[in-house]
Amino acid sequence: MCGIIGIASNKPVSTNIINSLKKLEYRGYDSAGLATINENQINEKKCSGRVEYLEKILFKTPAMGNLGIGHVRWATHGVPNEANAHPHSSEIVSVVHNGIIENSKILKHELEKKGKIFKSQTDTEVITLLLTDELKIKTPLNAVHDTLIKLEGSFALGIIFKEYDDMIIGARRGSPLAVGYSKDENYIGSDSYALKSMTNKISYLDDGDICVLTKDKVEFYDLSKNKINKKVLTLSDDKNIADKGDYKNFMIKEIFEQPITAKNCINEYIDKSREDINFYNIPFDAKKINKIILIGCGTAYHSCLVAKYWFEEFTSIEVETDIASEFRYRKIRFNKNNLYIFVSQSGETADTSAALDLCKKNKVKTCSVVNVVESTIARNSDWVLPIHAGPEIGVASTKAFIGQMLLLYMFSLKMGYLRGDIEKEDYQKKISNLIKLPDILIECLKTEDKIQLVAKDFLNSKGSMFLGRGFSFPIALEGALKLKELSYLHAEGYPAGEMKHGPLALIENGLPVIVISPHDKYFHKTISNMQEVIARGGKILLITDSNDNVISENVRFTINLPYLEKSLSPFLSAMPLQLLAYHVALLKKRDIDKPRNLAKSVTVE
Numbered sequence: 001m002c003g004i005i006g007i008a009s010n011k012p013v014s015t016n017i018i019n020s021l022k023k024l025e026y027r028g029y030d031s032a033g034l035a036t037i038n039e040n041q042i043n044e045k046k047c048s049g050r051v052e053y054l055e056k057i058l059f060k061t062p063a064m065g066n067l068g069i070g071h072v073r074w075a076t077h078g079v080p081n082e083a084n085a086h087p088h089s090s091e092i093v094s095v096v097h098n099g100i101i102e103n104s105k106i107l108k109h110e111l112e113k114k115g116k117i118f119k120s121q122t123d124t125e126v127i128t129l130l131l132t133d134e135l136k137i138k139t140p141l142n143a144v145h146d147t148l149i150k151l152e153g154s155f156a157l158g159i160i161f162k163e164y165d166d167m168i169i170g171a172r173r174g175s176p177l178a179v180g181y182s183k184d185e186n187y188i189g190s191d192s193y194a195l196k197s198m199t200n201k202i203s204y205l206d207d208g209d210i211c212v213l214t215k216d217k218v219e220f221y222d223l224s225k226n227k228i229n230k231k232v233l234t235l236s237d238d239k240n241i242a243d244k245g246d247y248k249n250f251m252i253k254e255i256f257e258q259p260i261t262a263k264n265c266i267n268e269y270i271d272k273s274r275e276d277i278n279f280y281n282i283p284f285d286a287k288k289i290n291k292i293i294l295i296g297c298g299t300a301y302h303s304c305l306v307a308k309y310w311f312e313e314f315t316s317i318e319v320e321t322d323i324a325s326e327f328r329y330r331k332i333r334f335n336k337n338n339l340y341i342f343v344s345q346s347g348e349t350a351d352t353s354a355a356l357d358l359c360k361k362n363k364v365k366t367c368s369v370v371n372v373v374e375s376t377i378a379r380n381s382d383w384v385l386p387i388h389a390g391p392e393i394g395v396a397s398t399k400a401f402i403g404q405m406l407l408l409y410m411f412s413l414k415m416g417y418l419r420g421d422i423e424k425e426d427y428q429k430k431i432s433n434l435i436k437l438p439d440i441l442i443e444c445l446k447t448e449d450k451i452q453l454v455a456k457d458f459l460n461s462k463g464s465m466f467l468g469r470g471f472s473f474p475i476a477l478e479g480a481l482k483l484k485e486l487s488y489l490h491a492e493g494y495p496a497g498e499m500k501h502g503p504l505a506l507i508e509n510g511l512p513v514i515v516i517s518p519h520d521k522y523f524h525k526t527i528s529n530m531q532e533v534i535a536r537g538g539k540i541l542l543i544t545d546s547n548d549n550v551i552s553e554n555v556r557f558t559i560n561l562p563y564l565e566k567s568l569s570p571f572l573s574a575m576p577l578q579l580l581a582y583h584v585a586l587l588k589k590r591d592i593d594k595p596r597n598l599a600k601s602v603t604v605e
């Protein structure tokens with residue numbers, strides 16, 4: 001979490017810092033700040049809340065200077081107020097930080113014993129005070145290097161110095177940091193997205209690297225201060241980034257973009273004339289994979305859960321799923337014949353990235369399903385499958401979820417086919433049905449009007465429950481996650497068959513219960529579970545592709561979806577659930593693109 005920007009230029013930088021911070025707000029938005037160097041002074045401005053407030057402050061009291069750093073914060077140490085906002089500056093140095101300094105308490109204690117006074121409750125301020133001491137006797141590079149040695153934890157840093165009005169130093173350990181190049185201007189940024197409007201030439205720091213930039217040149221050093229070279233990458237030209245057009249917010253734009261993103265993804269991987277799935281350069285023999293382990297967090301984890309059902313259905317491979325924050329600390333028996341698949345929209349999630357690093361250390365086969373192809377997870381895995389969803393700005397993941405599921409669906413089908421686990425005829429039938437998916441998603445999104453009515457039922461409810469079986473169970477979990485994330489209402493997802501083992505006790509008159517029941521092998525069983533809920537007063541929203549009117553008796557609302565193919569039902573039922581979470585949040589006047597306490601990219605563990 002947290003976003004960093006730094007610009008060294010031959011012209012004033014504060015406007016571009018603000019513009020970049022607006023792009024970085026998806027990483028954290030509880031406070032913002034910047035510092036520039038002008039006339040041998042550090043000029044620091046910061047506030048709690050959004051970048052727009054910082055912009056207003058600058059409007060009244062501009063921050064001059066051709067060199068500066070900026071930050072958007074997602075609080076870890078200390079409440080989100082002005083004092084805790086970054087940068088953290090002393091008389092001579094100013095620091096922005098993304099990550100967590102795990103030994104900050106010990107360091108703080110030592111500094112306090114020396115009589116140093118802290119102005120904030122943050123872990124970051126120890127870096128500022130350590131650097132301030134080191135700079136009395138050392139060059140900036142040596143001071144930074146020797147300070148970093150004392151730090152435990154993860155960080156990406158941007159640092160400027162009162163005495164060096166043309167120099168920014170950046171450093172990385174565990175949190176991402178990119179460098180951008182332009183004429184008379186160079187940059188550091190938490191990601192390429194923040195730099196994209198200024199340059200398409202980018203390098204990435206690896207863990208332990210330090211970069212020193214002026215407006216004319218960038219130098220890189222490794223852990224031992226040896227000069228190193230970095231590859232310069234040219235970024236792809238994404239034309240549709242960050243413009244919400246006529247939509248009220250990014251989330252609803254991204255929901256309605258899903259038929260197009262699905263089409264792009266399908267066109268990328270499916271050879272329609274041969275009815276085949278093109279995965280080039282698969283770096284392993286599908287027949288020799290014994291087990292697949294799917295790993296992710298949040299919504300990405302839910303796509304892993306759905307994929308477990310697909311891999312089990314289409315292949316003879318054993319499948320496990322794991323939450324990255326659990327996987328990374330368990331005593332895992334790694335096996336070279338297993339394939340470890342990492343799913344992440346951002347490709348920067350700290351837990352997922354650490355779980356991948358653990359697999360790399362144990363020299364097992366890794367593959368990643370990501371949206372951001374330049375991301376750490378993509379760069380560190382043996383094989384990358386991009387979902388081609390385009391930038392997802394809303395904190396709640398929607399089109400990336402559909403993209404992740406699509407990739408995993410195609411992957412499971414291809415694996416089944418390569419191993420001879422499914423017949424060619426079945427394989428091709430599933431592909432021809434998949435090609436119809438984008439048009440079917442358009443139909444599913446037409447449920448919006450009815451969903452708007454349903455949403456009203458949630459306004460005064462204490463909570464809600466989402467139930468499903470089979471493929472629909474992970475979709476129930478995802479529906480509940482979307483609703484709580486956006487509306488701040490309590491919501492739980494359960495396998496419908498689990499209800500009588502405890503959760504049924506929660507059902508009381510008027511509690512909204514969402515039942516996802518496509519016409520698959522679980523259909524009648526789920527409908528029976530639904531009746532048990534109705535008998536106890538639950539107010540049902542049934543999402544189904546069945547037209548059986550008898551089933552709908554005593555059901556408050558039924559959302560009828562088109563029928564495509566059983567294994568594709570998760571894509572269809574996800575649409576009304578995303579719309580439901582959106583409309584409840586809209587009625588409750590929530591900040592839809594930036595729900596409270598959250599951030600888009602979770603780069604701390």
Ligand code: M6R
Binds near residue numbers: 298482
């Ligand atoms: O970037 P990632 O896919 O790795 O992010 C994982 C989760 O943080 C993310 O899916 C989160 O759960 C979403 N905000 C849910 O909408």
